[in-house]
Amino acid sequence: MTxxxxxxxxxxxxxxxxxxxxxxxxxTAPEILKESMLYSLNAxxxxxxxxxVLAVMDHFNVKDDAAYTVGAVIEMIHTxxxxxxxxxxxxxxxxxxxxxxxxxxxxxxxATLAGDALxxxxxxxxxxxxxxxxxxxLELINLLSIAAGAEGMVxxxxxxxxxxxxxxxxxxxxxxxxxxxxxxxxFSIEAGAILANATADExxxxxxxxxxxxxxxQIQDDILDVVGTTEQxxxxxxxxxxxxxxxxxxxxxxxxxxxxxxxHFRLAIEALDKLxxxxxxxxxxxxxxxxxxx
Amino acid sequence: MTxxxxxxxxxxxxxxxxxxxxxxxxxTAPEILKESMLYSLNAxxxxxxxxxVLAVMDHFNVKDDAAYTVGAVIEMIHTxxxxxxxxxxxxxxxxxxxxxxxxxxxxxxxATLAGDALxxxxxxxxxxxxxxxxxxxLELINLLSIAAGAEGMVxxxxxxxxxxxxxxxxxxxxxxxxxxxxxxxxFSIEAGAILANATADExxxxxxxxxxxxxxxQIQDDILDVVGTTEQxxxxxxxxxxxxxxxxxxxxxxxxxxxxxxxHFRLAIEALDKLxxxxxxxxxxxxxxxxxxx
Numbered sequence: 001m002t003x004x005x006x007x008x009x010x011x012x013x014x015x016x017x018x019x020x021x022x023x024x025x026x027x028t029a030p031e032i033l034k035e036s037m038l039y040s041l042n043a044x045x046x047x048x049x050x051x052x053v054l055a056v057m058d059h060f061n062v063k064d065d066a067a068y069t070v071g072a073v074i075e076m077i078h079t080x081x082x083x084x085x086x087x088x089x090x091x092x093x094x095x096x097x098x099x100x101x102x103x104x105x106x107x108x109x110x111a112t113l114a115g116d117a118l119x120x121x122x123x124x125x126x127x128x129x130x131x132x133x134x135x136x137x138l139e140l141i142n143l144l145s146i147a148a149g150a151e152g153m154v155x156x157x158x159x160x161x162x163x164x165x166x167x168x169x170x171x172x173x174x175x176x177x178x179x180x181x182x183x184x185x186x187f188s189i190e191a192g193a194i195l196a197n198a199t200a201d202e203x204x205x206x207x208x209x210x211x212x213x214x215x216x217x218q219i220q221d222d223i224l225d226v227v228g229t230t231e232q233x234x235x236x237x238x239x240x241x242x243x244x245x246x247x248x249x250x251x252x253x254x255x256x257x258x259x260x261x262x263x264h265f266r267l268a269i270e271a272l273d274k275l276x277x278x279x280x281x282x283x284x285x286x287x288x289x290x291x292x293x294x
Numbered sequence: 295m296t297x298x299x300x301x302x303x304x305x306x307x308x309x310x311x312x313x314x315x316x317x318x319x320x321x322t323a324p325e326i327l328k329e330s331m332l333y334s335l336n337a338x339x340x341x342x343x344x345x346x347v348l349a350v351m352d353h354f355n356v357k358d359d360a361a362y363t364v365g366a367v368i369e370m371i372h373t374x375x376x377x378x379x380x381x382x383x384x385x386x387x388x389x390x391x392x393x394x395x396x397x398x399x400x401x402x403x404x405a406t407l408a409g410d411a412l413x414x415x416x417x418x419x420x421x422x423x424x425x426x427x428x429x430x431x432l433e434l435i436n437l438l439s440i441a442a443g444a445e446g447m448v449x450x451x452x453x454x455x456x457x458x459x460x461x462x463x464x465x466x467x468x469x470x471x472x473x474x475x476x477x478x479x480x481f482s483i484e485a486g487a488i489l490a491n492a493t494a495d496e497x498x499x500x501x502x503x504x505x506x507x508x509x510x511x512q513i514q515d516d517i518l519d520v521v522g523t524t525e526q527x528x529x530x531x532x533x534x535x536x537x538x539x540x541x542x543x544x545x546x547x548x549x550x551x552x553x554x555x556x557x558h559f560r561l562a563i564e565a566l567d568k569l570x571x572x573x574x575x576x577x578x579x580x581x582x583x584x585x586x587x588x
Contacts, residue, residue: 027443027444027445028445029445030444030452030453032452032456033444034444037444080410084406084407084410087383087406089381089402089406090406107383109383109384109455110452112381112384112406113448113451115410116374116378116409116410116413116443116448117443117444117448117449119410119413119414120413120442120443120448121443121444123417123435123439124436124439124440125439126435127433127435127436127439128436134428134432137432138421138428138431138432139421141417141420141435142418142421144418145414145415145417145418145419146418148414149321149323149410149411149414149415149418150321150323150324150328150331150411150414150415151321151322151323154323154327154410154411154414155323155324155327155411157407158324158326158407159324161404162324162326
């Protein structure tokens with residue numbers, strides 16, 4: 001990782017985390033529920049999604065505290081999806097980011113409700129961003145609802161579960177990931193563009209970048225499941241192979257998956273080159289996504 | 295039930311249901327997910343919440359198709375909460391409204407995700423109501439997020455679960471219901487007032503009405519669990535007594551619960567009497583809530 005990206009992350013991650021913390025602590029709700037929400041929000045993670053909002057804002061040289069709020073909101077949606085994914089009726093995971101999963105600490109009922117509460121809270125926070133133009137807030141709410149719901153993340157999760165029963169084609173596998181992880185990543189980049197008043201052209205270029213970065217993210221995730229260790233990943237490694245899951249390495253071999261990863265990486269960079277001004281941070285971010293080892 | 299209320303329900307319920315159906319059918323998502331969402335949305339129910347939006351609009355003599363959209367959205371939130379409530383890790387119910395619960399038909403994972411998708415979709419629909427003023431849409435989103443989330447319905451659900459372990463005081467029991475069922479009922483009435491451009495005074499009077507109606511609704515629910523049959527209710531009767539749950543009849547006896555019901559009913563009617571114009575439909579609605587037998 002370059003020094004610039006490192007310093008960008010080091011200065012911004014604590015601010016995103018502070019925003020999440022404050023946004024939950026301020027609400028009037030049963031203490032155990034807030035504790036459960038905060039437990040998973042504070043369980044670490046790379047904070048890739050909020051960082052993308054901020055990196056896009058940085059590209060356009062726009063500073064606005066709303067970026068941290070929107071980043072915190074996206075991380076809440078991401079966190080709720082992990083809490084529900086980890087439930088026994090879904091992936092049945094005991095560990096996440098090296099810590100016990102929410103339901104292992106708070107029980108299934110409270111974990112389900114903590115996820116629900118985070119999902120619902122996210123939209124209220126966007127609606128309350130007083131100093132952001134009303135039309136912009138509505139656009140963010142509309143797009144987040146699409147990205148996170150049946151047409152995006154939740155729909156992708158359904159496809160993923162259905163895919164466990166059969167061998168997927170590469171096209172089907174791509175569809176799972178474009179929805180399951182891609183939709184929220186694309187929204188993060190789009191949200192940054194909206195807050196920074198990007199033009200329609202710039203937004204469509206960034207959407208192209210986001211599409212390829214989303215796939216890079218998932219391919220690398222699949223590769224890490226094969227080549228990484230449980231300790232390094234903070235979650236059980238080798239789960240995909242053990243469950244005979246359709247993944248990029250399973251369909252293409254590790255070499256083939258790496259080639260696919262490089263291909264999408266190049267397309268992401270080529271998209272960025274179409275932007276009017278240079279975008280060093282977004283390029284470095286793409287490199288980080290491709291080379292990350294956890 | 296009076297003929298006026300009967301005709302009001304008969305003409306409006308199919309329109310609310312048509313809106314829900316259309317709003318789900320229009321989205322691009324895996325068929326099984328839409329099927330699961332529609333299964334629970336179409337499982338019947340009294341549609342009390344959307345009817346409250348419409349009854350308030352009717353009181354102010356305002357006609358606006360947005361009322362059906364907002365009503366449909368509220369019913370989506372209510373339905374998602376029932377799907378999650380019925381899960382084995384929560385109430386573990388096999389029947390709801392005389393039909394198998396969502397997870398008995400689609401499995402726990404899909405039921406969890408169908409609930410998540412309905413929760414998320416609700417906010418997107420509100421954001422997209424193009425012909426409603428932007429500030430109004432944001433107010434509705436903000437208030438729904440509060441009513442449905444940790445500060446309202448989800449928080450109440452947490453208190454309800456915690457209450458299962460101990461004997462609640464009357465005050466604690468009221469707090470559960472003001473949040474668990476009351477918050478969304480209050481939102482329904484407030485949403486009608488917002489769409490009808492009610493004054494601040496009218497809104498505060500209606501909020502008082504809503505508070506007491508919410509409690510009437512829950513007290514009658516508790517009474518029906520004791521005096522109703524499973525066939526009549528469409529859900530297992532006598533569950534509260536069997537599980538030794540804190541309810542109004544358990545704390546006050548059936549007679550005492552009935553007195554409490556009448557007391558809140560009177561306070562609801564007294565609130566309505568403060569409105570500048572007569573509100574026959576809202577009064578009849580209150581009577582229906584108090585006298586309903588399912």
